[in-house]
Amino acid sequence: MKKQTxxxxxxxxxxxxxxxxxxYGWVRTFRANRFIALNDGSTINNLQIVVDFENFDQExxxxxxxxxxxxxxxEVIESQGAGQAVEIIAKKIIILGDNFTEERDxxxxxxxxxxxxxxxxQAHLRFRTxxxxxxxxxxxxxxxxxxxxxNQNQFFYINTPIVTGADAEGAGExxxxxxxxxxxxxxxxxxxxxxxxxFFGKKTNLTVSGQLEGETAAMGLGRIYTFGPTxxxxxxxxxxxxxxxxxxxxxxxxxxxxxxIDLAEDFLKYVxxxxxxxxxxxxxxxxxxxxxxxxxxxxxxxxxxGLIEKLENVIAKRFKRVSYTEAIEILLNSxxxxxxxxxxxxxxxxxxxxxxxxxxxxxxxxxxxVVLFDYPKxxxxxxxxxxxxxxxxxxxxxxxPGIGEIIGGxxxxxxxxxxxxxxxxxxxxxxxxxxxxxxRRFGSVPHAGFGLGLERLxxxxxxxxxxxxxxxxxxxxxxxxx
Amino acid sequence: MKKQTxxxxxxxxxxxxxxxxxxYGWVRTFRANRFIALNDGSTINNLQIVVDFENFDQExxxxxxxxxxxxxxxEVIESQGAGQAVEIIAKKIIILGDNFTEERDxxxxxxxxxxxxxxxxQAHLRFRTxxxxxxxxxxxxxxxxxxxxxNQNQFFYINTPIVTGADAEGAGExxxxxxxxxxxxxxxxxxxxxxxxxFFGKKTNLTVSGQLEGETAAMGLGRIYTFGPTxxxxxxxxxxxxxxxxxxxxxxxxxxxxxxIDLAEDFLKYVxxxxxxxxxxxxxxxxxxxxxxxxxxxxxxxxxxGLIEKLENVIAKRFKRVSYTEAIEILLNSxxxxxxxxxxxxxxxxxxxxxxxxxxxxxxxxxxxVVLFDYPKxxxxxxxxxxxxxxxxxxxxxxxPGIGEIIGGxxxxxxxxxxxxxxxxxxxxxxxxxxxxxxRRFGSVPHAGFGLGLERLxxxxxxxxxxxxxxxxxxxxxxxxx
Numbered sequence: 001m002k003k004q005t006x007x008x009x010x011x012x013x014x015x016x017x018x019x020x021x022x023x024y025g026w027v028r029t030f031r032a033n034r035f036i037a038l039n040d041g042s043t044i045n046n047l048q049i050v051v052d053f054e055n056f057d058q059e060x061x062x063x064x065x066x067x068x069x070x071x072x073x074x075e076v077i078e079s080q081g082a083g084q085a086v087e088i089i090a091k092k093i094i095i096l097g098d099n100f101t102e103e104r105d106x107x108x109x110x111x112x113x114x115x116x117x118x119x120x121x122q123a124h125l126r127f128r129t130x131x132x133x134x135x136x137x138x139x140x141x142x143x144x145x146x147x148x149x150x151n152q153n154q155f156f157y158i159n160t161p162i163v164t165g166a167d168a169e170g171a172g173e174x175x176x177x178x179x180x181x182x183x184x185x186x187x188x189x190x191x192x193x194x195x196x197x198x199f200f201g202k203k204t205n206l207t208v209s210g211q212l213e214g215e216t217a218a219m220g221l222g223r224i225y226t227f228g229p230t231x232x233x234x235x236x237x238x239x240x241x242x243x244x245x246x247x248x249x250x251x252x253x254x255x256x257x258x259x260x261i262d263l264a265e266d267f268l269k270y271v272x273x274x275x276x277x278x279x280x281x282x283x284x285x286x287x288x289x290x291x292x293x294x295x296x297x298x299x300x301x302x303x304x305x306g307l308i309e310k311l312e313n314v315i316a317k318r319f320k321r322v323s324y325t326e327a328i329e330i331l332l333n334s335x336x337x338x339x340x341x342x343x344x345x346x347x348x349x350x351x352x353x354x355x356x357x358x359x360x361x362x363x364x365x366x367x368x369x370v371v372l373f374d375y376p377k378x379x380x381x382x383x384x385x386x387x388x389x390x391x392x393x394x395x396x397x398x399x400x401p402g403i404g405e406i407i408g409g410x411x412x413x414x415x416x417x418x419x420x421x422x423x424x425x426x427x428x429x430x431x432x433x434x435x436x437x438x439x440r441r442f443g444s445v446p447h448a449g450f451g452l453g454l455e456r457l458x459x460x461x462x463x464x465x466x467x468x469x470x471x472x473x474x475x476x477x478x479x480x481x482x
Numbered sequence: 483m484k485k486q487t488x489x490x491x492x493x494x495x496x497x498x499x500x501x502x503x504x505x506y507g508w509v510r511t512f513r514a515n516r517f518i519a520l521n522d523g524s525t526i527n528n529l530q531i532v533v534d535f536e537n538f539d540q541e542x543x544x545x546x547x548x549x550x551x552x553x554x555x556x557e558v559i560e561s562q563g564a565g566q567a568v569e570i571i572a573k574k575i576i577i578l579g580d581n582f583t584e585e586r587d588x589x590x591x592x593x594x595x596x597x598x599x600x601x602x603x604q605a606h607l608r609f610r611t612x613x614x615x616x617x618x619x620x621x622x623x624x625x626x627x628x629x630x631x632x633n634q635n636q637f638f639y640i641n642t643p644i645v646t647g648a649d650a651e652g653a654g655e656x657x658x659x660x661x662x663x664x665x666x667x668x669x670x671x672x673x674x675x676x677x678x679x680x681f682f683g684k685k686t687n688l689t690v691s692g693q694l695e696g697e698t699a700a701m702g703l704g705r706i707y708t709f710g711p712t713x714x715x716x717x718x719x720x721x722x723x724x725x726x727x728x729x730x731x732x733x734x735x736x737x738x739x740x741x742x743i744d745l746a747e748d749f750l751k752y753v754x755x756x757x758x759x760x761x762x763x764x765x766x767x768x769x770x771x772x773x774x775x776x777x778x779x780x781x782x783x784x785x786x787x788g789l790i791e792k793l794e795n796v797i798a799k800r801f802k803r804v805s806y807t808e809a810i811e812i813l814l815n816s817x818x819x820x821x822x823x824x825x826x827x828x829x830x831x832x833x834x835x836x837x838x839x840x841x842x843x844x845x846x847x848x849x850x851x852v853v854l855f856d857y858p859k860x861x862x863x864x865x866x867x868x869x870x871x872x873x874x875x876x877x878x879x880x881x882x883p884g885i886g887e888i889i890g891g892x893x894x895x896x897x898x899x900x901x902x903x904x905x906x907x908x909x910x911x912x913x914x915x916x917x918x919x920x921x922r923r924f925g926s927v928p929h930a931g932f933g934l935g936l937e938r939l940x941x942x943x944x945x946x947x948x949x950x951x952x953x954x955x956x957x958x959x960x961x962x963x964x
Contacts (some may be wrong), residue, residue, distance in 0.1 A: 002744070003736060005636055005704065024736040026702075026925050041704030041735070042636050067925040071736075096736070097896050097926030124695075124917040125924070127702025136703060140638040147629050154487055154524055156622040161955040162644065162711045163657070163688075163726055165962045175645070175681070177657050177688065179715045182667055182675055193664055199657070199715055199725065201960035206645075206659065213606075213955055213964055220508075220609025221618060222487065222523030229644045229710065233661045233681055243681065244645055253523070254485060254506040254553070254578070262484070414579050435606040435964055442607070443508050443549040444579030473643040473695055478683035480647045482695055482917055 005042035009076070013086040016076045023047060023088065024096070026128060027068045033061060036090075038070065041127070044134050044281050048079065048087040060093060067128070069096040116469055123473055123482050131289065134282035135470055138275060139458050145274035146227065146248055146454075149267055155223040155250060160210030162229065165202050166432045173233040174205035175243075206231035211249050211451065212383070212436050215412060218251040218447055219439045225250040227454075235477050239466040242455060244475035251449035257385070257394040257411040260448035261371050264398050264407050265319050268369075268457075272311050275461055283308055290463035303402065304363075307463040310401065319369040319398065322361070325349065327372055330365055331357055352379045358397075358404040370399045382426040384410040385446075386418055396450070403460050409450020416440040487524035491558070495568040498558045502573065505529060508610060509550045515543060518572075520552065523609070526616050526763050530561065530569040542575060549610070551578040598951055605955055605964050613771065616764035617952055620757060621940045627756035628709065628730055628936075631749055637705040637732060642692030644711065647684050648914045655715040656687035657725075688713035693731050693933065694865070694918050697894060700733040700929055701921045707732040709936075717959050721948040724937060726957035733931035739867070739876040739893040742930035743853050746880050746889050747801050750851075750939075754793050757943055765790055772945035785884065786845075789945040792883065801851040801880065804843070807831065809854055812847055813839055834861045840879075840886040852881045864908040866892040867928075868900055878932070885942050891932020898922040 006025060009016065025040035025047065033053050037046035049072050053061050064070070073092040079085060119126035126132040150157070163177050179199035180186070188194040195203045210226040217224045226249040233243065252263065276283065290307040305313060322330075331337055331346040331353075344354045353372075362370050374392040377384070384393035394411035413419045419440055423430055430437065458470040468474040473482045488507060491498065507522035507529070515535050519528035531554050535543050546552070556570040563569070601608035608614040632639070645659050661681035662668070670676040677685045692708040699706045708731040715725065734745065758765065772789040787795060804812075813819055813828045813835075826836045835854075844852050856869060857877040866875035876893035895901045901922055905912055912919065940952040950956035955964045 002741070007636065024927070026927075041638075041700075041702055069735075069925040069927040096928060097922070122917075122920075124698035124701070124920055127699050129702075133702060136640065136699070137638055140633075140640075143639045144629060144633045147626060151622075151626045154489065156523075156619055157625045158618065158622075158954055159711070159728055161726065161957060161962070161964065163713075163957055163962055164964070173661075175659050175661055176664070177659055178664070179655075179657055180664070182658070182660070182662070182664070185664055199717075199959060200957070200962035202962060204962050216606035216964075217609050217618070217954060218523075219606070220523055220611075220615060229641070231645075235681075244643065246641055253551075259484070435604075438604075438606055440579070443551040445506070445508075445551040446578060472640055472699060475643060475645055475682070477681060480643070480645055480682035480684060480686050482643065482646070482698070 006038065006040045006045070006047045007042035009047060010043065010045055010084075010086065013076055017086075018075060018077065020073060020075050020091065021088070022071065022073050023049075024071050025069070027064060027066055027070060029066060030064050036064065036070070036072075038072065039128075039133075041133060044130055044137075044285050045084075048081070048084050049074065049090050049093075050087055051090050051093070056090075056093065060095065063095055064093075070094065071096055116466065120468055120474065121481070127472075130285060132469075134285050135458070135462050135464060136472060137282050138279050138286070138462050139454075139470060141275050141279050142271055142454070142458055142461060143227075145271040145278075146225075146267075148274070149270045150223075150225045150250065153223065155225045155252075156217075156221050158210075158214060158217045158221070158224045158226055159228060160207065160213040160217075160226050160249075162207050163200065163204050164207045165200070165204055166429075172208050174208060175231050175233045177204045177206060208232060209247065209249065209451065211251070211449065212433070214249050214251040214449065215383075215447065216435065216439050218253045218449070219443075219445070222253045223250070224252075237477055239468075242467055242471060242474055242476060245467075245471065246454040248452045248454060249449060251447060253445050253447045255411070255448040256446055257373060257396060257448060260409055260411060260450060261319075261321060261373065261396050261398075264371070264396070264409065264450055267452075268398065268407070269315050271457070272461065273315055276308070276311055276315075283311075286462050293463075293465075305401075311461065314369055314400070317368045319371050320366045321371045321373065322366075324353075324372055324375045324392065327353070327357075327361060330361065334360065334365070336360060336364075350376050350378065355404045358399045359402075362399045362401050362404075369401070372397050372399065377422075380410070382422045382428050383412050383419070385413045386422065394448075398450075400460055403456060406456050406460065407450050407452050409448065411446065411448040414440060414444045414446050416444065488520065488522045488527070488529045489524035491529060492525065492527055492566075492568065495558055499568075500557060500559065502555060502557050503570070504553065504555050505531075505570065506553050506578070507551070509546060509548055509552060511548060512546055518546065518552070518554075520554065521610075521615075523615060526612055526619075526767050527566075530563070530566050531556065531572050531575075532569055533572050533575070538572075538575060542577065545577055546575075552576065553578055598948065602950055602956065603963070609954075612767060614951075616767050617940070617944050617946060618954065619764050620761050620768070620944050621936075621952060623757050623761050624753055624940055624943060625709075625936070627753040627760075628707075628749075630756070631752045632705075632707045632732065635705065637707045637734075638699075638703050640692075640696060640699045640703070640706045640708055641710060642689065642695040642699075642708050642731075644689050645682065645686050646689045647682070647686055648911075654690050656690060657713050657715045659686045659688060690714060691729065691731065691933065693733070693931065694915070696731050696733040696931065697865075697929065698917065698921050700735045700931070701925075701927070704735045705732070706734075719959055721950075724949055724953060724956055724958060727949075727953065728936040730934045730936060731931060733929060735927050735929045737893070737930040738928055739855060739878060739930060742891055742893060742932060743801075743803060743855065743878050743880075746853070746878070746891065746932055749934075750880065750889070751797050753939070754943065755797055758790070758793055758797075765793075768944050775945075775947075787883075793943065796851055796882070799850045801853050802848045803853045803855065804848075806854055806857045806874065809835070809839075809843060812843065816842065816847070818842060818846075832858050832860065837886045840881045841884075844881045844883050844886075851883070854879050854881065862892070864904045864910050865894050865901070867895045868904065876930075880932075882942055885938060888938050888942065889932050889934050891930065893928065893930040896922060896926045896928050898926065 025038035028037040036049040071094040074088040074090040079087040398407035507520035510519040518531040553576040555574040556572040880889035
């Protein structure tokens with residue numbers, strides 16, 4: 001790329017000091033007909049352009065306003081003012097594109113704070129705000145760190161299918177995919193819908209997980225990971241649910257549960273360290289915003305740590321590893337449980353843990369990320385390895401402060417006979433999963449993996465509170481705009 | 483990751499020579515009850531395990547066969563035999579998983595060549611073959627190189643939506659996405675399907691391109707790229723079409739057509755160089771396979787270059803940049819056209835170029851990759867910038883030997899009034915694309931981008947001929963298995 005970004009100019013300005021350079025960007029503010037804050041999206045920081053209005057056509061100057069896009073040629077000098085090391089003395093200014101004055105006052109483009117809800121409806125414009133610029137640059141860094149971690153560790157990226165023929169995992173309600181004309185759906189002789197005539201020759205859905213296909217790839221390539229969209233047709237209008245979200249699912253042949261926990265811990269710490277190392281300016285901004293937000297909350301609900309502090313603490317400590325059985329003991333004996341503070345009181349071993357219990361363990365009891373393992377088999381999926389106690393499976397959940405479960409995974413059941421029994425017990429169709437069972441037939445191996453919801457991790461790292469604010473174009477009930 | 487992969491052992495064996503190590507893998511072959519070729523997917527190369535059968539239980543030895551999975555502890559020594567630098571003298575062998583002898587002779591697991599068609603139906607097992615191991619390791623490398631290139635050049639990864647509300651671009655037939663019970667579709671008072679009651683409150687489809695959303699992101703973040711699945715509901719049973727495939731779409735604010743061509747050329751060369759640098763063993767294997775395949779063809783149809791040679795040549799030469807108008811001149815004056823050799827003869831300026839014309843230009847006339855630009859506006863999409871001649875648009879296609887178009891892109895129409903006129907002419911609904919038009923309202927800027935089909939590039943790099951063989955789980959008409 002031959003063009004210099006504003007990030008490059010600001011970080012490497014010593015190389016261009018007292019030279020003329022060309023920069024491009026959008027006007028964030030234009031103060032006193034003299035100081036333009038120019039931003040090109042490469043960084044949260046603006047480049048100050050100094051305009052001596054005597055040197056410019058008055059008509060040109062009058063057209064420059066917030067959101068105008070400019071090409072500026074000028075000399076780089078050390079800044080006289082506070083707040084920036086460097087500024088540009090403009091010699092030539094070209095307005096690049098249309099900016100219609102009659103619409104100039106449209107609220108969204110004013111240099112003031114907008115509600116996150118308003119910006120969500122203007123998804124195409126929120127990219128120009130400081131906040132969403134920071135969020136989506138961090139999201140990029142998280143994504144790149146994920147690819148880098150796996151590549152360094154000899155994992156291969158596998159694209160599992162988006163359109164699938166079966167709801168085998170039962171992970172949630174699925175969207176149908178069809179090429180039928182809904183006004184004229186073909187029927188067979190019995191009067192049933194004739195899916196054999198649909199595009200794929202059968203009933204198809206959007207995937208809820210790439211895990212099962214990922215496992216089959218790991219059975220040949222050893223270490224694989226997926227990174228792709230997954231879907232849930234659940235009518236959940238909450239700050240934690242999206243109908244379309246991105247999942248990362250590594251799967252490793254020859255790994256057992258402990259290896260899997262080690263991998264999850266190394267992985268999360270790598271990604272968070274990467275963001276700390278590479279997104280300083282954006283994190284500083286988000287850290288300040290987070291602190292501001294805490295102030296407006298009642299004292300009891302405020303976070304104990306600042307955003308950056310929280311990220312540093314996650315890296316500093318070893319995650320606490322606790323069996324489900326131990327966790328139930330702790331919860332049963334807790335003041336909170338005894339005094340009836342939990343909405344769902346814990347009564348006995350076997351209970352499914354709620355978010356309130358997970359957060360109690362992480363935020364109050366251990367005060368660090370917690371990995372729970374060996375869950376009762378009844379509350380976990382069919383593909384998890386049955387432990388020798390015949391009561392628990394080799395499942396693991398990583399719990400994070402403020403967010404609860406961030407990773408869920410397990411060692412997989414590698415024994416064909418045990419897997420078949422589990423599938424029968426849990427009413428999973430063997431015939432639909434013939435190919436999955438085949439991987440246990442021909443040189444089955446112990447293997448393990450987990451799933452991470454990308455948006456959950458980005459929420460954690462950015463300190464945002466609504467999951468719709470960390471994905472560029474959120475898909476939720478009654479909303480598929482853009 | 484604490485476990486050593488076979489790749490690590492083979493590449494770094496000097497560190498572990500005469501030490502005991504532990505390795506894991508699947509048996510590729512077991513010769514003379516003595517030599518096991520062990521593979522763990524990390525590399526195409528096998529590790530030789532030497533078994534002195536006198537030291538092992540005969541029953542254990544008898545269970546080891548092709549596809550068995552093993553854990554082996556043994557001493558690393560320099561190999562006595564040809565073909566490998568190093569081997570392991572086994573001290574302990576553990577069979578890790580079930581391998582059912584009664585099914586052992588299932589054709590697919592025999593150590594022989596299988597047809598690609600058979601393997602496609604056994605997608606879960608083809609990962610264990612040399613060929614598909616190589617293909618999917620290369621696919622990983624291509625993907626990682628793509629992310630690395632964009633990250634280095636300050637692009638941000640943007641996830642554009644998979645489920646969308648509109649077929650605005652008109653790039654192809656779309657799959658419907660619905661949560662309706664197809665046996666009981668709600669109707670409104672007029673008797674029409676009441677999409678307001680569907681999950682998203684409107685008719686939705688699977689995306690055909692993330693470009694328009696990508697443009698809106700670039701209008702704030704400057705440089706972005708997408709990397710995600712796209713869909714076409716076209717009933718094309720060919721070696722070049724998939725119903726579900728992965729696209730990469732960069733978009734850059736302030737770039738014009740020439741910048742865009744430069745970016746495409748730098749990008750392709752970076753990715754191909756990365757694969758040459760990082761996939762030597764797999765490429766050597768694919769190169770040999772490619773050469774074998776050529777031998778079976780009639781001499782006229784054989785490729786002029788070997789696979790690796792072809793990749794090196796793409797990097798060595800500057801791509802030839804030719805306007806559409808020049809290309810038409812060349813084609814009109816070609817012997818091929820005059821003698822009626824083209825299935826679609828070129829008669830005049832304005833003709834849409836077919837694959838045969840593209841390949842003539844690349845393979846016969848210029849003998850190097852070609853970038854065609856400035857196409858007639860009638861044969862290109864509505865969002866491309868109208869040139870001053872009022873006849874052509876600032877479109878560009880990158881054409882590669884053997885494959886034709888590998889990249890298609892353009893400078894975008896940044897002028898609101900021109901864009902609106904174009905949309906009206908081409909019957910694109912303004913109201914559906916209000917948000918797209920908005921980006922031309924508030925600080926519109928020149929910008930440009932392109933699209934690359936990942937599978938096309940992997941086809942080119944691996945020398946495979948059927949696009950179904952370069953994606954792990956192909957989706958095609960009447961096929962959504964796995």
